Amino acid sequence: MRTLFTDVEVDGRGCDVLVGPGGIEAVGDRLASTGADEHVDGGGGALIPGLHDHHLHLLATAAARTSVDCSTGLDRLRSAPPGPWVRGVGAVESVDRHVLDALVPDRPARVQHSSGGLWMLNSRALAAVSPALAGPDVERDRDGVPTGRLWRFDSRLRAALPDRAAETRQSLATLVEELHRLGITSVTDATPDLDPPTVALLSDLPLGVTLLGDPDGTAPRKILVRDHDLPDLAALTTQVAEAHEQRRPVAVHCVTREALLLTLAALDDAGRLPGDRIEHAAVVPPEVRARLRGLTVVTQPGMLVARTERYRTEVDPDDLDHLYPFASLHDAGVPVLSSSDAPYGPLDPWEGLRAARDRDLAPHERVPVAVAFPTLLRDSAGLPRRIAAGEAPAVCLLEVPLAEALRAPAADLVRLVRDPAPHRRIRSGR
Template sequence: MSLFLRDVEVDGRPAAVRVAAGVVAAVGRNLKPGSGDEVVDGRGGALVPGLHDHHLHLLATAAAASSVECGPPSVADAEGLRRALARMSATLPEGAWLRGVGYHEQVAGDLDRRGLDALLPDRPLRIQHRGGALWMLNSAALALVSPALDDSADVERDESGTPTGRLWRYDTRLRAAILSAPPDLAAVGARLVSYGITGVTDATPDLDQRSVDLLTGAVLDGSLPVRLQLLGWSDPAGLPRTVRIGPRKLLLRDHDLPRLDELADAVTAAHRQGIPVAVHCVSRESLLLTLTALEQAGPAPGDRIEHAAVVPHEVRSWIARLRVRVVTQPGFVRDRGDDYLTDVAGDDLPYLYPYATLLGAGVPVAPSSDAPYGEIDPWAAMATAGDRLTRRGTGLGLDERVPAETALAGYLSPLDTPGGRPRTVRPGALADLCLLSEALPRALAEPHAGLVRMTITGGVVRYGS
């Protein structure tokens, strides 16, 4: 059966669209539905390609749904954190792990195993810092994962060499040590399509086989009804056709940055295999190191920088000259901006999460959520890209504001070319579509998720009716 969408706005003009066999079959003002068509009345709303989130973490997003929120605005202080942990603990069977997310030091300082023992001593507890890089474990949890701990700088130790319970970038190694039920990817899939998202790039580095099997299985059975690109996996064998391999994720640990020659060699090795790189850069130091390594190794089409959280003005032309793409998170300005104003060094504050000036320098830029570490709603990110206001209403980097239309164009860029030419609704294109309740100019005047009426992936309605 084909799908016929009448009275929709396409590229600013009234039109009707027929979808058949998973693609857009026809677009025209005078199209008429056929006898076998399922007709949808668009009521003048805009029909755009499905949005793409160019950087998130699917399994972590799914796991966050069953975790305790451990930071603002849900938790304000140590006593509030203790109560939140106790409430969740009371619902769990004896010996079960308790997982917390979103912690920030303003709640109870720098937590280690002793601090966590004081909050919850009687079951294994792990809490993730809101930045995603740091896990903090209590003594009960640390005892269980001790065989997985290595001698790297990722394991913080005290003067006697005993682990403090603070583990950096340890997700993959912890996953192997903690037996837990698979997270609910169907719930994540439902959220994604409710926002009009039909494609995502999972930016989790160093995925293991179990994780890839979970993700691809969810794509195959339809519980994750999106097209998927993986940055943390390199073997295309056995992947569904809706899953592709992206650039190779190179995760720079700011507490233990690699030497320049090590990073340049990693870039060169990927390029020799015909694979671009996606380099995680959240500090000025990591960005400068990355650009120098790309200069030394030689950039390749498709190379990208994840986050580009701190970009001094004089560096932006360097990024443009290397033809490197930037995948940014405008939503962080709202979600974390008030903390940035007090926590970020004064010489970095003017350069946080640039957007407009990168575009002005000729750098392709695409927005993303970094979920679960950022809000997954792309329409909220578009609004923040346009006003650059924190939760308390303070402007942060107002010269980096871009119109909602510009941010939407970034969400419409292909998974393999973030920040490239936006996809369009045209004959022959994949029928990954998002129907809005308003025409586009009115919708983008005040973007919000409630505008999404219907989401279609591969010609199948995944959200709305």
């Protein structure tokens, strides 16, 4: 489909833009509508590239939309809707099977901790997935019986659960619609260790997708540094080196000071490759900033709004001033990309812009919207995109000129998105 946008703002001036399936075909004044399948009168609103979320988890975000929100307490599991399983998300507490048995005695139940790294199962759920309960990530009591706590078990748990492919496809379709309403036309999925059926499933979405967890892709390879069980330096260095030998950068999960220091040591030993990323960089002491030059940091400003009170009470006081840095890294010349980490952080990129500007924790790390917003216009490799002939066809039309939108960023300023060829841009690499 070819769409002609008239009376839109591009780079501060009014013009027309013709978008076709192969890319933006023309930008100019009074473009002819010949051959266009659709005409959109922009009414003076800004036409920008479709936004890119640089770090989220598609399957988990889609599933969260139909799960019990346990962020205010596990008692909400008692009122879970009917169904063969109960699925909860966002739990603050870490509990065992006995606690969950008392809350959900009659159905298998699984609850994800808000950190995303821990699943908690009741006894019925443990029995249902018992063949998968092997290895050190299954916590056991002194008698060797699983307690119900499973660490970093997403892919293994997914494989052990009953097939719900139709429901999953529907929830993903609903999520894509939500992303489009927010102005997002492409994402980087940061879920590690994806199997071939999951890669195929995500590749069928009408969305630009880069997969860090595709074992056969060329995008940065996701490496999960487990906060509760840090690897030794030699093992992590080997992982980095193996990815680099395949000409793949790495994208390393770092949410603690210790994980970041370990990762930087591994990168020093293995050598760095253009495109290497630090995912989260949730704690960056000032003395470490210079060592991040040459890497890209993918941060999540929205976390600071969603979890302010928890961070104040749970984070080491010595780390509070160094949480999710943005301004200091930007000033030090470290490329920073903004993202959501949905479902663990708020999906709305406009909320993320407000959080980057107005954050209460470590306020010296605030950045103007004019600094954070352009990171959403970069592609999965961090390259800037713009509205110009020959550029990618995914575009977002705002209700107002861009300067007005950036003064008061909000999702309701997104009028529509158009992406005539989303499947052609789906890839697992750069």
